[in-house]
Amino acid sequence: MDKASVYFATARSAKFAHSHSLLARLGRLLDQMNIGEIVQIDTPVPVKIHFGSRGAVHTVRPAYVGQVISALHNVPCQPFLTDSCRLRGLDYLGVARRNGYDWATIGAPVVLADGVYGNDSVVVTAGRLLEKAAIASAIHDAGSMVVISHFKGHSGAGIGGAVKNLAMGGVTGRPRCGSWQQGRGKAHFLLATAVEWTAERCSHCGTCIEICPVDAVSEVDGTITIDQGRCWRCGRCITTCPDHALTAPKDDSTFQEALAEQAAAVLSTFEPGRVLYLNFLLHMQPECDCVEIADVPVVQDLGVLASTDPVAVDIASLDMIAQQPPLPGSRAVQITIAPGQDVFSALHQKNSRGHALYLEKMGYGTSQYQLITVA
Numbered sequence: 001m002d003k004a005s006v007y008f009a010t011a012r013s014a015k016f017a018h019s020h021s022l023l024a025r026l027g028r029l030l031d032q033m034n035i036g037e038i039v040q041i042d043t044p045v046p047v048k049i050h051f052g053s054r055g056a057v058h059t060v061r062p063a064y065v066g067q068v069i070s071a072l073h074n075v076p077c078q079p080f081l082t083d084s085c086r087l088r089g090l091d092y093l094g095v096a097r098r099n100g101y102d103w104a105t106i107g108a109p110v111v112l113a114d115g116v117y118g119n120d121s122v123v124v125t126a127g128r129l130l131e132k133a134a135i136a137s138a139i140h141d142a143g144s145m146v147v148i149s150h151f152k153g154h155s156g157a158g159i160g161g162a163v164k165n166l167a168m169g170g171v172t173g174r175p176r177c178g179s180w181q182q183g184r185g186k187a188h189f190l191l192a193t194a195v196e197w198t199a200e201r202c203s204h205c206g207t208c209i210e211i212c213p214v215d216a217v218s219e220v221d222g223t224i225t226i227d228q229g230r231c232w233r234c235g236r237c238i239t240t241c242p243d244h245a246l247t248a249p250k251d252d253s254t255f256q257e258a259l260a261e262q263a264a265a266v267l268s269t270f271e272p273g274r275v276l277y278l279n280f281l282l283h284m285q286p287e288c289d290c291v292e293i294a295d296v297p298v299v300q301d302l303g304v305l306a307s308t309d310p311v312a313v314d315i316a317s318l319d320m321i322a323q324q325p326p327l328p329g330s331r332a333v334q335i336t337i338a339p340g341q342d343v344f345s346a347l348h349q350k351n352s353r354g355h356a357l358y359l360e361k362m363g364y365g366t367s368q369y370q371l372i373t374v375a
């Protein structure tokens, strides 16, 4: 396979002039990539992003999103900003607005890819682990797409970049036709069917009840109960339980492969070359934007990497990050980073490249790339 082209716009400004801003460089990057040849003209084009969470405010700034939207209007096409529900739909739209995403700020509508109830989806064939995946309708029905990713750490995958954004965000949490087995949570629960509670460990802090996006957790007479019919298998209660009283067995390698299968299932609904990926290597915090905090960054801002290849753009991002020292005062200074290792792999003790490399094996990209720096 030929090397993929990955475009890079640096965040470093050498002069006090707008033309040296990242915003201006992003505009030139989109011009240089000739995005009119990537997205379909005169059609709705989803611009897939993670809206963030309550307290997770270090998502991609609306000014950058607006720049992308402007370039898409010039194609011309009809962009709309979207994500599938991470919380109940209207609550998640509220998060989007609080994080600065609405029509007035970005110049396009903000809609839920899987509808207000988080169940609008179309089931497609997935890989050997997942078998089926329910793709959010507004993504499934599109002919082309732009994926904007805030590059950061992730406790399960090591990083959240383009491939993970495609995988977890392109698949709905609660399919209308089917069960959680076709939804996003299947990747979390390949080795289990339900969250398990260990009474002896539980301090009854109530975090799991508060954090559950679908009110599936309750406590009656000191017993934590999870409504298995409601549960999305999102894993938030497990991650946030301070006493490790909630568990579901998970194997890192299987999870990485399942993420790749979810990403491949989303991509199977597009013709090759019809998805543009923009990784924003800015304010790279240790945890995902699902977590309700905005921690200080662990590496310096680098800029924007872009490609039509999801594997290449994530591998190029990790290669660039691996050359950076950890930032003083951040979580990264408490850990040991091996020579050539990226900070996120060291922080989370995961192979951050794993899911991208599985996707490459499935034929949806290449880890070989050439870097093109935008002036």
Ligand code: SF4
Pocket: 197, 201, 202, 203, 204, 205, 206, 207, 208, 209, 224, 240, 241, 242, 243, 244, 245, 246
């Ligand atoms: S978050 Fe953990 S410790 Fe707190 S109530 Fe739930 S199970 Fe118990």
Ligand code: SF4
Pocket: 195, 211, 212, 213, 214, 215, 216, 217, 226, 230, 231, 232, 233, 234, 235, 236, 237, 238
């Ligand atoms: S995994 Fe936990 S937080 Fe997620 S839906 Fe199920 S009970 Fe709620």
